[in-house]
Amino acid sequence: MTVPTLKIPEGWEERVPDGWDWQPLWEAIEKGDHEFTYDFVTKAIDTEIGPKIILDDGLFPGFNLQGDRFSEQIIFIPEMLITARAMKAGLALIRPLLAAMAEKPLGTFVMGTVLGDMHDIGQSIVTIMLAIVTIMLENAGFVIINLGTDVHPDKFIEAAIEHDADLVGFSALLSTTVYYQKVTIEEFEKAGHRDKVKILIGGAPTTQAWADDIGADGWGKDAIAAVNIAKELMEYPRQAWAA
Numbered sequence: 001m002t003v004p005t006l007k008i009p010e011g012w013e014e015r016v017p018d019g020w021d022w023q024p025l026w027e028a029i030e031k032g033d034h035e036f037t038y039d040f041v042t043k044a045i046d047t048e049i050g051p052k053i054i055l056d057d058g059l060f061p062g063f064n065l066q067g068d069r070f071s072e073q074i075i076f077i078p079e080m081l082i083t084a085r086a087m088k089a090g091l092a093l094i095r096p097l098l099a100a101m102a103e104k105p106l107g108t109f110v111m112g113t114v115l116g117d118m119h120d121i122g123q124s125i126v127t128i129m130l131a132i133v134t135i136m137l138e139n140a141g142f143v144i145i146n147l148g149t150d151v152h153p154d155k156f157i158e159a160a161i162e163h164d165a166d167l168v169g170f171s172a173l174l175s176t177t178v179y180y181q182k183v184t185i186e187e188f189e190k191a192g193h194r195d196k197v198k199i200l201i202g203g204a205p206t207t208q209a210w211a212d213d214i215g216a217d218g219w220g221k222d223a224i225a226a227v228n229i230a231k232e233l234m235e236y237p238r239q240a241w242a243a
Helices: 023-031 034-046 051-071 077-100 120-139 153-162 179-190 208-214 223-233
Strands: 107-113 142-146 167-171 198-202 218-220
Touching: 023 034, 023 051, 023 077, 034 051, 034 077, 051 077, 051 120, 077 120, 107 120, 107 153, 120 142, 120 167, 120 223, 153 167, 153 179, 167 179, 167 223, 179 198, 179 208, 198 208, 198 223, 208 218, 218 223
Parallel strands: 107 142, 107 167, 167 198, 198 218
Antiparallel strands: none
Protein backbone atom coordinates (compact mmCIF):
# COMPACT_ATOMS: atom_id res chain seq x y z
CA MET A 1 0.00 0.00 0.00
CA THR A 2 1.25 3.47 -0.89
CA VAL A 3 1.11 5.99 1.94
CA PRO A 4 -0.21 9.26 0.46
CA THR A 5 1.65 12.49 1.15
CA LEU A 6 0.71 16.13 0.73
CA LYS A 7 1.54 17.30 -2.79
CA ILE A 8 2.65 20.91 -2.46
CA PRO A 9 1.99 22.97 -5.61
CA GLU A 10 5.24 23.85 -7.33
CA GLY A 11 6.05 27.55 -7.22
CA TRP A 12 3.08 28.51 -5.07
CA GLU A 13 5.12 31.18 -3.25
CA GLU A 14 5.47 33.13 -6.51
CA ARG A 15 1.68 33.45 -6.85
CA VAL A 16 0.93 35.04 -3.47
CA PRO A 17 2.08 38.12 -1.54
CA ASP A 18 5.22 37.92 0.58
CA GLY A 19 4.57 36.21 3.89
CA TRP A 20 1.48 34.32 2.75
CA ASP A 21 1.26 30.69 3.82
CA TRP A 22 -1.26 28.09 2.57
CA GLN A 23 -0.28 25.50 5.19
CA PRO A 24 -3.09 26.42 7.62
CA LEU A 25 -5.67 26.00 4.85
CA TRP A 26 -4.22 22.67 3.71
CA GLU A 27 -4.50 21.42 7.29
CA ALA A 28 -8.01 22.84 7.74
CA ILE A 29 -9.26 21.02 4.63
CA GLU A 30 -7.56 17.83 5.77
CA LYS A 31 -9.12 18.05 9.24
CA GLY A 32 -12.50 19.23 7.95
CA ASP A 33 -12.53 22.63 9.70
CA HIS A 34 -15.14 24.34 7.53
CA GLU A 35 -15.34 27.51 9.60
CA PHE A 36 -11.59 28.14 9.40
CA THR A 37 -11.67 27.32 5.70
CA TYR A 38 -14.41 29.87 5.07
CA ASP A 39 -12.55 32.58 6.99
CA PHE A 40 -9.19 31.81 5.39
CA VAL A 41 -10.56 31.81 1.84
CA THR A 42 -12.37 35.07 2.59
CA LYS A 43 -9.04 36.53 3.70
CA ALA A 44 -7.38 35.28 0.51
CA ILE A 45 -10.06 36.93 -1.62
CA ASP A 46 -9.72 40.18 0.33
CA THR A 47 -5.96 39.98 -0.24
CA GLU A 48 -6.77 39.88 -3.99
CA ILE A 49 -5.35 36.43 -4.58
CA GLY A 50 -6.98 35.08 -7.74
CA PRO A 51 -9.75 32.48 -7.39
CA LYS A 52 -7.95 29.93 -9.56
CA ILE A 53 -4.85 30.26 -7.38
CA ILE A 54 -7.00 29.80 -4.27
CA LEU A 55 -8.51 26.67 -5.81
CA ASP A 56 -5.32 25.10 -7.13
CA ASP A 57 -2.80 26.12 -4.46
CA GLY A 58 -5.05 26.55 -1.44
CA LEU A 59 -7.96 24.13 -1.54
CA PHE A 60 -6.88 21.17 -3.63
CA PRO A 61 -3.72 20.01 -1.78
CA GLY A 62 -5.52 19.11 1.46
CA PHE A 63 -8.52 17.70 -0.35
CA ASN A 64 -6.42 15.61 -2.73
CA LEU A 65 -4.43 14.23 0.20
CA GLN A 66 -7.63 12.99 1.82
CA GLY A 67 -8.89 11.73 -1.51
CA ASP A 68 -5.70 9.67 -1.92
CA ARG A 69 -6.10 8.33 1.63
CA PHE A 70 -9.71 7.42 0.85
CA SER A 71 -8.63 5.57 -2.30
CA GLU A 72 -6.05 3.62 -0.28
CA GLN A 73 -8.70 2.86 2.40
CA ILE A 74 -6.67 4.64 5.07
CA ILE A 75 -9.69 6.81 5.82
CA PHE A 76 -13.34 6.09 5.10
CA ILE A 77 -16.61 7.82 4.25
CA PRO A 78 -17.09 9.69 7.58
CA GLU A 79 -13.64 11.31 7.37
CA MET A 80 -14.06 12.09 3.69
CA LEU A 81 -17.43 13.65 4.33
CA ILE A 82 -15.93 16.00 6.95
CA THR A 83 -13.19 17.04 4.51
CA ALA A 84 -15.81 17.53 1.79
CA ARG A 85 -17.77 19.89 4.03
CA ALA A 86 -14.70 22.09 4.50
CA MET A 87 -13.99 22.01 0.77
CA LYS A 88 -17.57 23.06 0.07
CA ALA A 89 -17.18 26.10 2.34
CA GLY A 90 -14.24 27.32 0.27
CA LEU A 91 -15.81 26.48 -3.08
CA ALA A 92 -18.92 28.49 -2.24
CA LEU A 93 -16.81 31.65 -2.03
CA ILE A 94 -14.71 31.27 -5.18
CA ARG A 95 -17.17 29.64 -7.56
CA PRO A 96 -18.91 32.91 -8.58
CA LEU A 97 -15.50 34.53 -9.06
CA LEU A 98 -14.38 31.73 -11.36
CA ALA A 99 -17.64 31.94 -13.31
CA ALA A 100 -17.09 35.67 -13.88
CA MET A 101 -13.73 34.87 -15.51
CA ALA A 102 -15.22 32.49 -18.07
CA GLU A 103 -14.33 33.03 -21.73
CA LYS A 104 -15.71 31.50 -24.93
CA PRO A 105 -16.95 27.97 -24.10
CA LEU A 106 -14.84 25.04 -25.25
CA GLY A 107 -17.89 22.76 -25.33
CA THR A 108 -20.95 21.60 -23.42
CA PHE A 109 -20.65 18.80 -20.89
CA VAL A 110 -23.68 17.04 -19.34
CA MET A 111 -22.77 15.21 -16.15
CA GLY A 112 -24.26 13.39 -13.15
CA THR A 113 -24.24 10.11 -11.25
CA VAL A 114 -26.09 7.08 -12.53
CA LEU A 115 -29.39 5.65 -11.38
CA GLY A 116 -29.19 4.08 -7.93
CA ASP A 117 -26.43 6.26 -6.40
CA MET A 118 -28.73 7.83 -3.84
CA HIS A 119 -27.84 6.78 -0.28
CA ASP A 120 -27.51 9.80 2.03
CA ILE A 121 -23.82 9.72 3.00
CA GLY A 122 -22.62 8.70 -0.43
CA GLN A 123 -24.84 11.28 -2.05
CA SER A 124 -23.31 14.03 0.09
CA ILE A 125 -19.81 13.06 -0.98
CA VAL A 126 -20.75 12.67 -4.63
CA THR A 127 -22.42 16.09 -4.56
CA ILE A 128 -19.14 17.62 -3.41
CA MET A 129 -17.18 15.61 -5.97
CA LEU A 130 -19.51 16.76 -8.74
CA ALA A 131 -19.11 20.35 -7.60
CA ILE A 132 -15.32 20.03 -7.74
CA VAL A 133 -15.32 18.45 -11.19
CA THR A 134 -17.81 21.08 -12.34
CA ILE A 135 -15.58 23.93 -11.22
CA MET A 136 -12.51 22.38 -12.84
CA LEU A 137 -14.32 21.79 -16.13
CA GLU A 138 -15.80 25.29 -16.08
CA ASN A 139 -12.34 26.67 -15.42
CA ALA A 140 -11.10 24.68 -18.44
CA GLY A 141 -13.75 26.40 -20.59
CA PHE A 142 -16.71 24.00 -20.60
CA VAL A 143 -20.37 24.83 -20.06
CA ILE A 144 -21.53 22.33 -17.45
CA ILE A 145 -25.02 20.89 -17.14
CA ASN A 146 -24.89 19.16 -13.73
CA LEU A 147 -27.84 16.79 -13.34
CA GLY A 148 -26.84 15.75 -9.81
CA THR A 149 -27.28 12.27 -8.35
CA ASP A 150 -29.46 9.24 -9.14
CA VAL A 151 -30.00 10.22 -12.78
CA HIS A 152 -32.10 8.00 -15.04
CA PRO A 153 -30.61 7.26 -18.50
CA ASP A 154 -33.51 9.12 -20.13
CA LYS A 155 -32.56 12.27 -18.22
CA PHE A 156 -29.01 12.14 -19.56
CA ILE A 157 -30.35 11.76 -23.08
CA GLU A 158 -32.92 14.54 -22.70
CA ALA A 159 -30.30 16.94 -21.34
CA ALA A 160 -27.85 16.06 -24.12
CA ILE A 161 -30.50 16.79 -26.74
CA GLU A 162 -31.70 19.99 -25.07
CA HIS A 163 -28.21 21.46 -24.73
CA ASP A 164 -26.59 20.04 -27.89
CA ALA A 165 -24.02 18.37 -25.65
CA ASP A 166 -20.52 17.58 -26.86
CA LEU A 167 -19.69 15.37 -23.90
CA VAL A 168 -21.67 13.32 -21.39
CA GLY A 169 -20.13 12.04 -18.18
CA PHE A 170 -21.57 9.79 -15.54
CA SER A 171 -20.01 8.54 -12.35
CA ALA A 172 -20.86 5.74 -9.93
CA LEU A 173 -19.85 5.53 -6.30
CA LEU A 174 -21.10 2.00 -5.63
CA SER A 175 -20.09 -1.29 -7.19
CA THR A 176 -23.81 -2.14 -7.30
CA THR A 177 -24.57 0.84 -9.57
CA VAL A 178 -21.75 0.77 -12.12
CA TYR A 179 -23.93 -1.48 -14.28
CA TYR A 180 -26.10 1.56 -15.01
CA GLN A 181 -23.16 3.18 -16.75
CA LYS A 182 -23.38 0.38 -19.29
CA VAL A 183 -27.17 0.71 -19.45
CA THR A 184 -26.95 4.47 -20.03
CA ILE A 185 -24.56 4.03 -22.96
CA GLU A 186 -26.85 1.39 -24.42
CA GLU A 187 -29.81 3.78 -24.13
CA PHE A 188 -27.87 6.45 -26.04
CA GLU A 189 -27.29 3.84 -28.77
CA LYS A 190 -30.96 2.82 -28.87
CA ALA A 191 -32.01 6.47 -29.14
CA GLY A 192 -29.67 6.99 -32.09
CA HIS A 193 -27.53 9.60 -30.33
CA ARG A 194 -24.39 7.69 -29.41
CA ASP A 195 -22.32 9.16 -32.25
CA LYS A 196 -23.29 12.71 -31.29
CA VAL A 197 -21.50 12.75 -27.94
CA LYS A 198 -18.31 11.53 -26.37
CA ILE A 199 -18.97 9.65 -23.14
CA LEU A 200 -16.73 9.65 -20.08
CA ILE A 201 -17.19 7.56 -16.96
CA GLY A 202 -15.64 7.68 -13.51
CA GLY A 203 -16.09 6.73 -9.88
CA ALA A 204 -14.33 4.62 -7.27
CA PRO A 205 -15.48 1.18 -8.56
CA THR A 206 -14.58 1.94 -12.20
CA THR A 207 -11.46 1.19 -14.20
CA GLN A 208 -10.10 1.73 -17.68
CA ALA A 209 -10.91 -1.90 -18.44
CA TRP A 210 -14.54 -1.35 -17.43
CA ALA A 211 -14.73 1.77 -19.61
CA ASP A 212 -13.39 -0.22 -22.56
CA ASP A 213 -15.83 -3.08 -21.93
CA ILE A 214 -18.93 -0.86 -21.95
CA GLY A 215 -17.87 1.30 -24.89
CA ALA A 216 -17.11 4.57 -23.09
CA ASP A 217 -14.82 7.02 -24.85
CA GLY A 218 -12.83 7.85 -21.75
CA TRP A 219 -12.27 7.08 -18.08
CA GLY A 220 -11.31 9.66 -15.48
CA LYS A 221 -9.65 8.24 -12.39
CA ASP A 222 -9.95 11.68 -10.75
CA ALA A 223 -11.08 15.23 -11.47
CA ILE A 224 -7.82 16.29 -13.10
CA ALA A 225 -7.84 13.27 -15.41
CA ALA A 226 -11.47 13.97 -16.32
CA VAL A 227 -10.63 17.52 -17.39
CA ASN A 228 -7.66 16.44 -19.49
CA ILE A 229 -9.61 13.66 -21.21
CA ALA A 230 -12.56 15.97 -21.87
CA LYS A 231 -10.27 18.46 -23.60
CA GLU A 232 -8.68 15.68 -25.67
CA LEU A 233 -12.04 14.26 -26.75
CA MET A 234 -13.15 17.65 -28.06
CA GLU A 235 -10.58 17.15 -30.82
CA TYR A 236 -12.39 14.06 -32.16
CA PRO A 237 -15.25 14.38 -34.70
CA ARG A 238 -18.83 13.80 -33.65
CA GLN A 239 -22.07 13.58 -35.58
CA ALA A 240 -23.82 16.96 -35.49
CA TRP A 241 -27.08 17.49 -33.63
CA ALA A 242 -30.01 18.32 -35.90
CA ALA A 243 -30.61 22.04 -36.30
